[in-house]
Amino acid sequence: SFEQFCINLTNEKLQQHFNEHVLKMEQEEYKKEEIRWNQIEFSDNRKVLELIEKKPGGIIALLDEACMFPRSTHETFSQKLYETLRKNNYFSKPKLSRTEFTVCHYAGDVTYQTDQFLEKNKDYVVAEHQALLGSSRCTFIADLFPVRKEDASKQSKFSSIAAQFKQQLAFLIERLSTTEPRYIRCVKPNNL
Numbered sequence: 001s002f003e004q005f006c007i008n009l010t011n012e013k014l015q016q017h018f019n020e021h022v023l024k025m026e027q028e029e030y031k032k033e034e035i036r037w038n039q040i041e042f043s044d045n046r047k048v049l050e051l052i053e054k055k056p057g058g059i060i061a062l063l064d065e066a067c068m069f070p071r072s073t074h075e076t077f078s079q080k081l082y083e084t085l086r087k088n089n090y091f092s093k094p095k096l097s098r099t100e101f102t103v104c105h106y107a108g109d110v111t112y113q114t115d116q117f118l119e120k121n122k123d124y125v126v127a128e129h130q131a132l133l134g135s136s137r138c139t140f141i142a143d144l145f146p147v148r149k150e151d152a153s154k155q156s157k158f159s160s161i162a163a164q165f166k167q168q169l170a171f172l173i174e175r176l177s178t179t180e181p182r183y184i185r186c187v188k189p190n191n192l
Contacts (some may be wrong), residue, residue, distance in 0.1 A: 002120040
């Protein structure tokens with residue numbers, strides 16, 4: 001589903017952050033301090049993130065493009081994905097499906113059904129309504145609809161949930177990058 005796709009994008013971004021801070025930076029520190037250790041090889045998930053986020057031609061960009069055309073369906077969106085991304089090593093089309101696609105995430109392959117991707121990606125809040133609700137005297141309502149600076153000058157321009165999610169996720173990762181992270185990893189034993 002679309003929601004699972006967004007969750008998995010978040011997991012990819014957090015894994016990239018983990019790789020950068022725990023594996024890459026620590027090993028650079030070892031080199032700098034001339035500490036002997038065995039190099040730890042880790043999979044870099046930049047290519048998967050590029051598949052999802054690339055403009056133009058990534059999954060989110062193709063989804064946003066499909067949402068802007070009134071005649072687009074989940075079938076036409078799927079076809080566009082297959083045509084555009086068929087040569088990408090991290091993308092595949094299940095053999096017997098016309099509306100599914102598979103992404104090879106760092107944690108394993110995930111197959112997504114595109115049935116409601118278009119509907120769930122459309123943000124139906126008109127900029128004027130957002131501004132009106134954001135300027136409410138009721139602080140609860142105003143906090144739910146913050147007035148965005150860029151919205152003030154734009155007429156009702158298409159805005160997608162995926163694009164907003166991607167922007168908010170980038171902001172979160174930027175904020176995390178200013179901290180000194182501590183990680184707790186959960187390990188599930190094989191026999192459970």
